[in-house]
Amino acid sequence: MSTNLPKAETIDFTKARLASTFNEINKHLEEPEDIYTRLCRRLQTTLDVESILTIFLQELSVFVNFGVFTFKTEDAQIRYATDKPQTHSCNYTVQLNDNSIGVIEFSRSIRYSEEELNIFENLLTTLIFPLRNAILYRQALEAALTDSLTGIGNKRALDANLHRETELASRHKTPLSVIVFDLDRFKQVNDQFGHVAGDQVLKSVVRCVVDSCRASDLCFRSGGEEFTILLSETHTAGARIIAERIRERVAALEIEYQGDIIPVTISMGTATYSKGETITDWISRADAALYRAKNDGRNRAYSAESGRRAPL
Numbered sequence: 285m286s287t288n289l290p291k292a293e294t295i296d297f298t299k300a301r302l303a304s305t306f307n308e309i310n311k312h313l314e315e316p317e318d319i320y321t322r323l324c325r326r327l328q329t330t331l332d333v334e335s336i337l338t339i340f341l342q343e344l345s346v347f348v349n350f351g352v353f354t355f356k357t358e359d360a361q362i363r364y365a366t367d368k369p370q371t372h373s374c375n376y377t378v379q380l381n382d383n384s385i386g387v388i389e390f391s392r393s394i395r396y397s398e399e400e401l402n403i404f405e406n407l408l409t410t411l412i413f414p415l416r417n418a419i420l421y422r423q424a425l426e427a428a429l430t431d432s433l434t435g436i437g438n439k440r441a442l443d444a445n446l447h448r449e450t451e452l453a454s455r456h457k458t459p460l461s462v463i464v465f466d467l468d469r470f471k472q473v474n475d476q477f478g479h480v481a482g483d484q485v486l487k488s489v490v491r492c493v494v495d496s497c498r499a500s501d502l503c504f505r506s507g508g509e510e511f512t513i514l515l516s517e518t519h520t521a522g523a524r525i526i527a528e529r530i531r532e533r534v535a536a537l538e539i540e541y542q543g544d545i546i547p548v549t550i551s552m553g554t555a556t557y558s559k560g561e562t563i564t565d566w567i568s569r570a571d572a573a574l575y576r577a578k579n580d581g582r583n584r585a586y587s588a589e590s591g592r593r594a595p596l
């Protein structure tokens with residue numbers, strides 16, 4: 285995450301400058317309610333983690349030239365840094381009811397004074413609840429868009445991304461392709477090996493697919509054993525190559541369950557977005573190609589653009 289915060293300034297360490305800085309700080313600290321009230325009020329205006337930290341740092345910078353600020357949640361899912369850490373640092377573990385929210389670090393090339401550390405500690409108390417709420421809100425939003433079994437985006441996330449990606453592709457006139465795929469005879473897997481084994485197969489296939497895609501490709505679980513991959517900046521030919529590569533890799537998987545190897549293959553359909561086409565029509569073309577792949581015996585990747593029953 286990056287911010288537009290000003291970079292650390294070089295501190296003028298003349299005595300006069302220090303004295304005036306501390307006078308300024310002390311003047312404000314004599315009226316702590318004013319600072320706290322303003323900070324608390326501002327921190328309550330948003331549930332966005334980055335905005336909360338930006339507001340906090342803006343207010344803090346009035347009192348301390350804090351240098352570089354970093355924040356990292358326990359699980360490292362959220363990282364925030366204004367610059368590269370410097371030599372002198374002070375760390376605070378932000379805790380609430382014995383639960384660690386994350387670690388805040390201030391660093392700069394010059395040691396922090398006791399007064400400055402006091403200011404950090406005083407003002408950080410205003411940050412804890414708003415930051416905790418923002419992190420929880422963000423986690424709730426993410427959970428609402430994530431498939432809990434496989435960890436990839438769910439149908440809701442897919443719908444949001446379909447709109448976003450088609451708009452971007454239309455605006456920038458860039459190619460956009462989609463791959464839809466479905467596990468072959470997955471009912472048999474569940475029937476023969478059980479649902480737990482079926483779940484393991486789904487997870488293994490998703491891992492394999494994600495590992496076979498570029499970081500910019502977006503994978504979603506669109507239904508029970510149906511998946512969608514959005515390939516930005518990808519023409520028809522590129523989508524075919526990627527689909528074929530994924531199909532081969534999945535077919536080569538050796539998923540072991542209680543001593544058995546569960547065979548798994550997928551059938552796939554690809555389609556490239558045409559300008560002016562509705563999302564429904566575009567996805568329907570990919571679905572039709574997938575349907576043909578199933579009808580032609582499964583473990584195939586067909587392209588909507590390649591005509592009827594034309595294997596890749």
Ligand SMILES: Nc1nc2c(ncn2[C@@H]2O[C@H](COP(=O)(O)OP(=O)(O)OP(=O)(O)O)[C@@H](O)[C@H]2O)c(=O)[nH]1
Pocket residue numbers: 433466467468469470471472474478479480481482483486507508509578582
């Ligand atoms: N284990 C497990 N099974 C699931 C999950 N979601 C869907 N399924 C199963 O997926 C199977 C899909 O079966 P069908 O729609 O008949 O398709 P299929 O057996 O894959 O056959 P084809 O698609 O025609 O190759 C059903 O048995 C569902 O219960 C899941 O999250 N876990």
